[in-house]
Amino acid sequence: MDGALARASAAVWADGHVLAHAAAEGARGQAVALPPMVADVLRRAGLLATELDAVAAVVGPGGFTGLRAALALAQGLALAAGKPAIGVTTGEALAAALPDAVRGSHPVWSVTDTRRGRVLLERLVPGAWAAEAMPQAFTLDAVPHPEEPTLLVGDAAEAVAAASPGHGFILMGLALPDAAAVAAVAARRLSGAVRMLPALPLYVEPPAVRLPSSELPHA
Incomplete structure (x- = not known):
């Protein structure tokens, strides 16, 4: 789900x-x-x-x-x-939705909009079912440029591609x-074909949730 x-x-x-x-x-x-x-x-x-x-x-x-x-x-x-x-x-779910032949020949980068001025980047090597590492946070203008033609997916894909024209991104039209x-x-x-990952929330940045003032820790 x-x-x-x-x-x-x-x-x-x-x-x-x-x-x-x-x-x-x-x-x-x-x-x-x-x-x-x-x-x-x-x-x-x-x-x-x-x-x-x-x-x-x-x-x-x-x-x-x-x-x-x-x-x-x-x-x-x-x-x-x-x-x-x-x-x-x-990112793994988005990459898995792509045709095998396409993602098997290109890296896949997934970019998720944090709604807080940054995007979270996940990278998968060609044909991989698991992400290389934890997602990384970047401002839109600081997203790195790929070294080879790279498939771009995620709800921030269009914004990332527009901010880096001519840098090898291939928009796949897959946002969710x-x-x-x-x-x-x-x-x-x-x-056992792919390393296990527990069903626990993956937070790259602290959630944008405020505690009520009565629950805030005291210095």
């Missing part, structure tokens, strides 16, 4: 393909949309949550509320089923992750 950005989505994956899928666009409301969506795809796939081999969710980068809602639901289902909860990054691609990465993690 995914609630990281401006979409909520859920999918059931088995034997290399999606059995059921649902999605709803919107920058808010993932916490409300995901539980019935997950119930719906399980029903259409003819499965109980306890019959799953694993549960996967996007861990970030993304919005605080949507990430936490998806991860809490994933962890709860996994605990009830006694099965692993697997994490997939936003989707649960079907999340499942493709998670299945490889479950099989």
Whole structure:
């Protein structure tokens, strides 16, 4: 499942393909949309949550509320089923949605808008299912230039490409992750083909959340 950005989505994956899928666009409301969506795809796939081999969710980068809602639901289902909860990054999910032949011959860079004046950059080498390292934060004008033609995905892709014209970025028109691609990465993690990642929130920068004044720490 995914609630990281401006979409909520859920999918059931088995034997290399999606059995059921649902999605709803919107920058808010993932916490409300995901539980019935997950119930719906399980029903259409003819499965109980306890019959799953694993549960996967996007861990970030993304919005605080949507990430936490998806991860809490994933962890709860996994605990009830006694099965692993697997994490997939936003960049990994976006890269997995690209055609194999295309991403197999080019690096993939995923850029997520923090809405705080920066973008978070994830890099995958050609053909990789896992990101090279933790996402890095850059201001728009400081995003590095690739050394070779590079596929650019994510909700900040158009802004990054516009800020660096002629520097080898290839816009793929793919802005938001989707649960079907999340499942493709998670299945490889479950099989051991890709290193495991826990279903825990991935914060590159502190969440933009203020504590009430009564809860602020005292010097």
